[in-house]
Amino acid sequence: MKSRIVLSLTAALLIVLTSTAQARIKLTTLPERDTVRIDIQNGRFTLVEEERTVNLQGGRNQVDFSWANINIDMDSIVFRVIKADGEVNVLNTNYPPNETALYWTVSAEKAGPAVIRISYLIGNMAAGPSYQGIVENDEKKLLMQVYMTVTNTSGEDFGACTVQPGVGKTTVRYFNNGERKRMLAAKFAEVPIEKRYVFDAAIDQKRTRMYYRLTNDKDNKMGEFPLPYGKVRLFIKEPKSDGDEVRSQAFLGEDWAQYTPMFAPLDLYVGVAQDVKVERFTMQPEEGPKKVHDILTCPRFTIDGKKSTTEPKFRNERSRFRYRLQNFKTEKGDPITVPLTIKEHVDGEWTIEKVVLKELEGERNEQVEKEIPHGEMFDIKRIDVGNVEFEMKLPPTTVDKKYDLYVTILRKNRRYQ
Known part of the structure; x- marks a missing residue:
C-alpha cells in the first residue's frame, strides 16, 4: 500500500452545516506526482520530496495524507505551498489516533490550482558506493569513476524521479519498489598518481607492499566531495600499438577505499612490490645487551630525615632494528629513486634515540660499510601514540650496493614483574 493523493469534494450537506465552505482533498491516486526528488544522505532514512498540483476551493480545504506498509517517520512530514493564485496558509496539522495518516487544514484566498510540496523521511532505502579506476600504462595518471548502487525496498513505487545518491551528481531514474540501480555519480579524469612502497612487519615481515596514492583536492583533479568508504577495482591500460585507437585493459587488483575527507590522501593497495625489498632484523643495542633495559630509580625520604633509593616496577626498554634496503626499480631502463615508508607499532610513551644509515658495497x-648522511632523504613521522613512520627517498641499488638503516627506539616506563 502506497501513500496516495485523491481529489474529492465533501457532500453538499457539509457546505450547509458549516458557515464556511470546506473542500476535502484526499491524498490517494489522483493527482499524480508532478516531480519526485529522492535524497539519500543517511543510512537510516531517506528524504523524499514530491510535488503535486491540487485544485483548492476558496476558503478552508482539508488535505489528507495516509500510507500503509511503508516506514515513514510521521514527525518528519512537512507540507508547503510552492505556487498558488492568491495567498494560501496552513492553519493546522491533525493526527488521527491509531492511524498512519494525518491531514492539514489549508486556507485559500482564491479557488484554483496550487502546487504543493510534501517532504518526509522514509526508511529501507540505501546507497552503496563503489569505484573503478583505469590506470594509464605509465602509471602516472588514472581515470576514477564513482558509482552509487541505490536499493529501494521501502514499499513505495516512485516512478520517474530525481535521485541524489549522497555524493556526486543527481540522476533521473524510473525507480520502483524492489529495484536496485547502479548509477555513475562522478568521474575524475587524469588524476595524478604517486606510487608508494610500504613495509609493515606487522602485516608482512618479508615483502614490501605497493600503493597508489591519490589526493582528494582540486589541484589533483578531484576534491568535489569527501570520498565514502567503498570497494575499488583497478584496471591498467595495455601498451598502445600502432594504429590502435582502442586500448585493451587488464585487471590490476582491488582494495577498499577508506573514507577520505577533502584535501586528504587516499592509498590504494596494488600488490606486492617485486623490485623494492626490505628485510627487518632485531639487533642488540650498540652498547651491548645490558642496555636493553634502563632501570629507573627514585629518591625516598623518611620522617626521621633518612634518604634512600627505591626501584619502582617500571623501566625503559630499548629496541634496535636493522632494515636491509634494496631498490631495483627502473623507468625506461634507468634506475630511479622511490619513496619508501617503514611502519613501526609502539605503544605508550616513546622516543627515537638514534638513526644511522649505512651504505654497503x-x-x-x-663488503665495505660506511655511514652516510640521511637528513635530506629521511624523515620521522609520529602518527599517534602507538604508531611511527619512517619516510625516505630510497636511492637505486645494485647487486653489489645496498643500504642498511639502523633505528633505536626507547619505550619509556614499561611495567615488569
Whole structure:
C-alpha cells in the first residue's frame, strides 16, 4: 500500500452545516506526482520530496495524507505551498489516533490550482558506493569513476524521479519498489598518481607492499566531495600499438577505499612490490645487551630525615632494528629513486634515540660499510601514540650496493614483574 493523493469534494450537506465552505482533498491516486526528488544522505532514512498540483476551493480545504506498509517517520512530514493564485496558509496539522495518516487544514484566498510540496523521511532505502579506476600504462595518471548502487525496498513505487545518491551528481531514474540501480555519480579524469612502497612487519615481515596514492583536492583533479568508504577495482591500460585507437585493459587488483575527507590522501593497495625489498632484523643495542633495559630509580625520604633509593616496577626498554634496503626499480631502463615508508607499532610513551644509515658495497668478505648522511632523504613521522613512520627517498641499488638503516627506539616506563 502506497501513500496516495485523491481529489474529492465533501457532500453538499457539509457546505450547509458549516458557515464556511470546506473542500476535502484526499491524498490517494489522483493527482499524480508532478516531480519526485529522492535524497539519500543517511543510512537510516531517506528524504523524499514530491510535488503535486491540487485544485483548492476558496476558503478552508482539508488535505489528507495516509500510507500503509511503508516506514515513514510521521514527525518528519512537512507540507508547503510552492505556487498558488492568491495567498494560501496552513492553519493546522491533525493526527488521527491509531492511524498512519494525518491531514492539514489549508486556507485559500482564491479557488484554483496550487502546487504543493510534501517532504518526509522514509526508511529501507540505501546507497552503496563503489569505484573503478583505469590506470594509464605509465602509471602516472588514472581515470576514477564513482558509482552509487541505490536499493529501494521501502514499499513505495516512485516512478520517474530525481535521485541524489549522497555524493556526486543527481540522476533521473524510473525507480520502483524492489529495484536496485547502479548509477555513475562522478568521474575524475587524469588524476595524478604517486606510487608508494610500504613495509609493515606487522602485516608482512618479508615483502614490501605497493600503493597508489591519490589526493582528494582540486589541484589533483578531484576534491568535489569527501570520498565514502567503498570497494575499488583497478584496471591498467595495455601498451598502445600502432594504429590502435582502442586500448585493451587488464585487471590490476582491488582494495577498499577508506573514507577520505577533502584535501586528504587516499592509498590504494596494488600488490606486492617485486623490485623494492626490505628485510627487518632485531639487533642488540650498540652498547651491548645490558642496555636493553634502563632501570629507573627514585629518591625516598623518611620522617626521621633518612634518604634512600627505591626501584619502582617500571623501566625503559630499548629496541634496535636493522632494515636491509634494496631498490631495483627502473623507468625506461634507468634506475630511479622511490619513496619508501617503514611502519613501526609502539605503544605508550616513546622516543627515537638514534638513526644511522649505512651504505654497503661489495660482497660478503669484501663488503665495505660506511655511514652516510640521511637528513635530506629521511624523515620521522609520529602518527599517534602507538604508531611511527619512517619516510625516505630510497636511492637505486645494485647487486653489489645496498643500504642498511639502523633505528633505536626507547619505550619509556614499561611495567615488569
